[in-house]
Amino acid sequence: MTGIVLSASVRQNLLSLQSTASLLATTQNDLATGNKVNSALDNPTNFFTAQSLNNRASDIGNLLDGIGNGVQVLQAANSGITSLQSLVDSAKSIANQVLQSPLGYSAKSSITSAAITGATANNLLGTTGTNATVTGTAVNNNLTSAVAITSATTLSGAANTDSLSSAISTGDTLVVNGTTFSFVAGSTSTGTNIGVGDTVAHLLSAIDTVTGATTASSVNSGKITLSTGTSQNLVISGTALGKLGLTAGTTNVGPPALSGETLTINPTGGGTATSITFGTGNGQVSTLNGLNAALAGNNLQATIDAATGKISITTTNDEASSTIGTIGGSATLSGAAFNGLTPAAPVADPNSQAQRASLVAQYNNVLAQINTTAQDASFNGVNLLNGDTLKLVFNETGKSTLSISGVTFNAVGLGLSTLTAGTDFLDNASANKALTTLTTASSTLRSEASTLGSNLSIVQIRQDFSKNLINVLQTGSSNLTLADTNEEAANSQALSTRQSIAVSALSLANQAQASVLQLLR
Incomplete structure (x- = not known):
């Protein structure tokens, strides 16, 4: 081959033809692959940048599966809360039946x-009651005189005839409405100490001070009349009663x-x-x-x-x-x-209590369903209504995350407890107590539903963001590597034309040598 000598024009046309063939091959490859950068040799910067973008898009795409599972976990929990709310409403209906039942x-x-x-x-x-009175007998106004009682009126209302065996003496007592009047030696009154030589009038005055008599006690026609304040009973006793023709006891004024x-x-x-x-x-x-x-x-x-x-x-x-x-x-x-x-104590109605016991059983059945529903509200092993925690990762570095703490929404977690027949639902108070706890449970469910809805919205927004970001990354990668088919098709057509022209030029360049060959023939 080294012995072959080509003219300058032939060699130039040959080089042009080789270059055109190479460009045509590259263009055809671009058209075949759809990429203008197929390897680092084509464009190192674009190739590695596009590869980085595609790798990140792939990593985020892998996270989308976890995000999608998170959405389903949240939807499962939300579905569970909806069912729990219906069960709580059913329990409320049972408690309301208690309020509408006949009294127990x-x-x-x-x-x-x-x-x-x-x-x-x-x-x-x-109306104001009258004052109480009781009447005895005395023949004079001196407590030391022995008197004969011919007509004593006792507290029981019985009349009798007595003889006063002796006069009032030191040591005798008269108790009126809890106050003791003591008879002492002497002839003057001092407080509740009454001199035996004192007058009946002084004694009665002292008694009236204690009872607050609205009508003064008195001696009329030899009869002692004791009086009290308005609506006050008269209670008397003591050793001096018989000497005054009175009998121990209580005289009532009637309904107070x-x-x-x-x-x-x-x-x-x-x-x-x-x-x-x-x-x-x-x-x-x-x-x-x-x-x-x-x-x-x-x-x-x-x-x-x-x-x-x-x-x-x-x-x-x-x-x-x-x-x-x-x-x-x-x-x-x-x-x-x-x-x-x-x-x-209240007297229970057997029939009504039996009906209420039946409502207790129905209530407890609803609570049992609350427990099982909360346990079943799981997806892929994660149950946000049974205390589990859901952690979602949104980017390839693991720095963008969301942790959603679960709750325990069985009956106990909602503050509900089973009832006991014969103890609960006996009256309206117990039914209202159950309704209060159910209302609180309902509010708790609504609050958690709002929280789950907010978290679900966040997760779905991040899910859409990740999808859009993947599209952006892949589009950016494509912009760096994809070929413009229209441009490449035009290039291919132009190169084909150039190749034809180069072949023709090479043929013309060889014509001189062909003429020499013709002469040699």
């Missing part, structure tokens, strides 16, 4: 006062009025202790409406018998299963309107 007791706990003369709904205090009396009632069920003062003063109670307002906080209500003036206090329907708390105050003392009263 044929009789509620109650107390009823003694008759109060003149008491009405607008005036619980009643309530003015000035107090009534306390310990907490009933979940109520607040009640303290009532009857009267017309500030903060005092004188009407049925006022009494009911005072009793409301202790789950109690009152009624009055218009015929007798008796006041009845009973538990409300909400606390029908409760017994009225222990009562106290001056209104419960001896002779008072509420004396000797012990609140009666």
Whole structure:
């Protein structure tokens, strides 16, 4: 080959033809692959930049699977919350049935006062009572004289005839409404020490001071009459009674009025202790409406018998299963309107309680479904309603993440507990208590649904962002490496034409040598 000598024109045309063939081969390769940069030799900068962009796009694309799974985990949890909300609403419906059921007791706990003369709904205090009196006998106004009693009126109202065996003497006593009057040597009165030589008038005056008598005690026609203050009973005793023609005992003034009396009632069920003062003063109670307002906080209500003036206090329907708390105050003392009263326990209605026990069973079944639904709300092993945590990675470096903490939304986690027949749903209060916890659970579910919705929105936005970013990266890579087919097709056509021309030029360059060859022939 080294012995072959080509003319300059032939050699130039040959080089041009070789260059054109190389360019044509490259163009055809670009058209075949669609890329103008197929290796680092084509364009090192574009090739490696495009490769980096494609690698990042691939890495983010791999993360999309995890993001997609995260979306499904959130949707599974959201679906679970929707079902739990429906179950809670079902439990509410059962509790509301309790409120609409017949009262679970044929009789509620109650107390009823003694008759109060003149008491009405607008005036619980009643009419003012009269003062109590008791009458004995004396023949003169001197305590030291022995007297004959011909007509003694005893506390029991019985008349008798006695003889006074002896005069009042030192050491004798007379007890009036708890105050003891002692007879001592001497003829003057000092406080509750009465001189045996003193006058009956002084004794009666001292007694009136203690009782607050509105009508003075007196001696009329030889008879001693003791009197008390308004609506106050008269209680007497002592060793001097027989000498005055009196008998120990109590004279009642009849049904007492309530003015000035107090009534306390310990907490009933979940109520607040009640303290009532009857009267017309500030903060005092004188009407049925006022009494009911005072009793409301202790789950109690009152009624009055218009015929007798008796006041009845009973538990409300909400606390029908409760017994009225222990009562106290001056209104419960001896002779008072509420004396000797012990609140009666409620009497259960078997049929109604059986119905309520059935509702308890239904309620517990719903709670069991709440537990299983919360356990089943998982996707790919992750359950955001059973305490699991979902962690999502959004970029190839692992620095862009989102952690979503799960919750425990079984019955206990929602603050709900199973009920016991015979203990729960006995009255409206227990049903209302269940409704309160269910309402709280419903609010908790709504709050978590909002949180999940917010997180789902974030994840979906990041999912769309990752898809768009992958497209941007791949587009950028393509811009660096992809060939313009129109341009390459035009180049191919031009190179083909150039190649044809080069072949023709090479042929012309060889014509001179062909002429020499013709001469040699």
